[in-house]
Amino acid sequence: MTYCVGLLLDQGLVFMSDTRTNAGVDNISTVTKMKVWSRPGDRFLCLLSAGNLATTQAAISLLEERGLHPSQRNPSLFEQPSMFQTAKLVGETLKEVISYTTPSGQQADSRFAGTFLLGGQIKGGAPRLFMIYPEGNFIEAGADNRFFQIGEHKYGRPILVRTYDHSMSLEEAVKLLLVSFDSTIKSNLSVGLPIDLQTYRSGTLEAGYHQRFDERDPYYQTISDGWSGALKEAFDRLPPFLPNAQVNG
Amino acid sequence: MTYCVGLLLDQGLVFMSDTRTNAGVDNISTVTKMKVWSRPGDRFLCLLSAGNLATTQAAISLLEERGLHPSQRNPSLFEQPSMFQTAKLVGETLKEVISYTTPSGQQADSRFAGTFLLGGQIKGGAPRLFMIYPEGNFIEAGADNRFFQIGEHKYGRPILVRTYDHSMSLEEAVKLLLVSFDSTIKSNLSVGLPIDLQTYRSGTLEAGYHQRFDERDPYYQTISDGWSGALKEAFDRLPPFLPNAQVNG
Numbered sequence: 106m107t108y109c110v111g112l113l114l115d116q117g118l119v120f121m122s123d124t125r126t127n128a129g130v131d132n133i134s135t136v137t138k139m140k141v142w143s144r145p146g147d148r149f150l151c152l153l154s155a156g157n158l159a160t161t162q163a164a165i166s167l168l169e170e171r172g173l174h175p176s177q178r179n180p181s182l183f184e185q186p187s188m189f190q191t192a193k194l195v196g197e198t199l200k201e202v203i204s205y206t207t208p209s210g211q212q213a214d215s216r217f218a219g220t221f222l223l224g225g226q227i228k229g230g231a232p233r234l235f236m237i238y239p240e241g242n243f244i245e246a247g248a249d250n251r252f253f254q255i256g257e258h259k260y261g262r263p264i265l266v267r268t269y270d271h272s273m274s275l276e277e278a279v280k281l282l283l284v285s286f287d288s289t290i291k292s293n294l295s296v297g298l299p300i301d302l303q304t305y306r307s308g309t310l311e312a313g314y315h316q317r318f319d320e321r322d323p324y325y326q327t328i329s330d331g332w333s334g335a336l337k338e339a340f341d342r343l344p345p346f347l348p349n350a351q352v353n354g
Numbered sequence: 355m356t357y358c359v360g361l362l363l364d365q366g367l368v369f370m371s372d373t374r375t376n377a378g379v380d381n382i383s384t385v386t387k388m389k390v391w392s393r394p395g396d397r398f399l400c401l402l403s404a405g406n407l408a409t410t411q412a413a414i415s416l417l418e419e420r421g422l423h424p425s426q427r428n429p430s431l432f433e434q435p436s437m438f439q440t441a442k443l444v445g446e447t448l449k450e451v452i453s454y455t456t457p458s459g460q461q462a463d464s465r466f467a468g469t470f471l472l473g474g475q476i477k478g479g480a481p482r483l484f485m486i487y488p489e490g491n492f493i494e495a496g497a498d499n500r501f502f503q504i505g506e507h508k509y510g511r512p513i514l515v516r517t518y519d520h521s522m523s524l525e526e527a528v529k530l531l532l533v534s535f536d537s538t539i540k541s542n543l544s545v546g547l548p549i550d551l552q553t554y555r556s557g558t559l560e561a562g563y564h565q566r567f568d569e570r571d572p573y574y575q576t577i578s579d580g581w582s583g584a585l586k587e588a589f590d591r592l593p594p595f596l597p598n599a600q601v602n603g
Contacts, residue, residue: 260508263510263538263540264585267581276594293508324593335588335591336513339584339588340517340530343584
């Protein structure tokens, strides 16, 4: 499994992904699920992937080959005029790769399926964030739904639902995502450290801060240990349950 | 879907279950998933159910019919000498019901499968808690694993993992379960209000406090609203993320 999140904020975008891949619990390894492409001053793109690793790696390789040789007729990531066209290209590439391995064509429940989160900004446009399905179609984050999760998303969702605020700073968003990832990692073996972080500040058109957090990272340790204590305190401050009693207000 | 939790505590047992049943999002209704049997001074039993409603209701009806007519040769819930034998009886009944509807025999991934949590105490024994599988076998809560969840368990698990403590009071446990249920209900349509609560205090051999919480329940509202604020405060007290900075300690 996998856990990846992309957040759309007033200040920009924050991406986080775990690195565990597994073919059964007795066969796990560490692979990044985050890919960044940037041409400073022109565009910044970040792609997070979940699903069959052979599929997502093949799709990324195809996108890169085309990007490296913009002279050839194949469409290049760096030539797309908008984030929408970029999402379309990524979706088409994903669908193409899945169709190689799934005789009956691409479908979400295929063993070879994959899902992408794509976020970024291209000169002349606003920062945008998309979730791209195995069928090649996609949805965009907007005013009502400003973040996307892919993979093992349930454990880490309640804290995002309650705490996410589009006006939070990129640094607050990093803290929030670390709490969400730590909650997931503590509950499910299929999501594991280290965690990759990428930030993007609106309008800069270049990659923001990148970091990999492992179990020795002091900030990660502070969040992981501190959150348990903070939760316990928050819990203790809620009013006690009194059988048969009325709570006023 | 469904969400049910049983907690084994030093002071006793606490059970909570939602009441949403659905056959698609356009066909939902409210059905309790909690069944209590008690003969004060002799035994207290509480059964929570998840899975196919026809299956779990049939199993409970069979158990009840046999309980109502202890004179007949069928085994009765009220005649079992121990919680272990009670769990065995419940498991066998569940397996029997599933085998009616699943030609190939009982199996966990059957459309007709169900899962039970059974907790209680019988005179002469300690309070015990079991999770009973569609195959009729079961596992027991012990020192390493003192609570069980069935159904849509992922959203509400992180708060249980971090906050559960076997020495907490029954009232604190009710508060904890309401937070866990509220986190689940806020994230997933397939779990819904009202919520049924049952407590049992060790050694009393009779049902403890029972309550149904709906959206107008003032304590439920206090927890639901208060937890968002409490989480936000807890989150704000965690140290901020500083790119490139070292956190000492």
